[in-house]
Amino acid sequence: MSETDDLRAILLDQVERLLADKAGPDTLRANERGDWPAALWAEAEALGLPTALAPEEKGGAGLGWGDAAALWHVLGRHGAPIPLGESMVAAALLAAGGIAPRPGLLGLAVAGAPVPWGRRAAAVVMVSGGAVLLQPGPATRQGLAPISREPADRAAPGVPAEEGRLPEAFGPEADLLAGALLNAARIAGALEAVLDMTVDYATTRTQFGRPIGGFQAVQQLLARAAGEVAAVAVAASHAGRAADRHGLAGAGFEIASAKVVAGEAAGTVAAIAHQVHAAIGFTDEHALHLYTRRLWDWRDGCGAERVWARRLGQAALERGGAALWPDLTAR
Secondary structure: OOHHHHHHHHHHHHHHHHHHHHOOHHHHHHHHOOOOOHHHHHHHHHOOOOOOOOOHHHOOOOOOHHHHHHHHHHHHHOOOOOOHHHHHHHHHHHHHOOOOOOOOOEEEOOOOOOEEOHHHOOEEEEEEOOEEEEEEOOOOEOOEOOOOOOEEEEOOOOOOOEEEEOOOOOOOOHHHHHHHHHHHHHHHHHHHHHHHHHHHHHHHOEEOOEEHHHOHHHHHHHHHHHHHHHHHHHHHHHHHHHHHHHHHHHOHHHHHHHHHHHHHHHHHHHHHHHHHHHHHHHOOOOOHHHHHHHHHHHHHOOOOHHHHHHHHHHHHHHHOHHHHHHHHHHO
16 A cells, blocks of 8 residues: 555545544534534544645645545545535635635535535635636525525625636636536445445344345345445546546546436435335434435536536537547546
8 A cells, every 4th residue: 555545544534533423413403403513614624624635835735636535425424514525625726726725614606506504604716717716705695405404505796805717627617527526426425324224224124024124125126226336436436536637627527427327326326225214214313314315415416417418428429429439448
């Protein structure tokens, strides 16, 4: 194992320990009541996580996109109780545009979409025409995410406090591509949690004198869900590595593919999980819906799978049928 791999393993272990200690279903329920998890965010800041994607000379840790995707995977497995991924992307965009990231929570507004926990943001970052803009925070038009019901607020338009040009490797849609990668990685992690819950329930819930997991029909459902979960993990990880190799703009194919795979799996696995759990999975006392509702929000955020599938199809048509197989194998 290389030194880089060792550092990555240590970082992921720190994040896992932090979330296991200070996050969980109760935190997700509190989020939906509008309670900010201040202690959890303070610990994340103490570890330098919000600015970890920014280079060291800009006050970050110089984390790569592949490492970030692995971190977001862990975040998703715990329901992403804080907008850490968005703040990491915002800091990376600012640094790429020559702007030093601000301390505190950096909100990310992708194509005018609401900003998760924007009401707590020290500043809001957005991309327009290849420029990265820093708007003073917080976002004042408060609202809620449509399915998870977590705070999601809109930033009022205004004159940016700072503005910078993004390099060619980031491209004019850097916020959308980074947001899609973030959501694909979080979906991968949340799907793992949903699958674990479902397998545990199937092995403990008895019907007709034996666990329901012993029935072939249930086993087939769980096997299908496990395959979907594995596919998303591979797709998101591959997209992160592609962004490291080619830049965000050059990894559009891999990121689009990961978002399509993740979006389709979010629907399939959530349906299987709720079918196995039956009505109990929707009750307030059970944790399953806390994760599946976030899955559905992330599936639609930064472009649903049909949006990215259409992009992939259009790109393939423009290249022509003769180029399809060489293009796929070259990636």
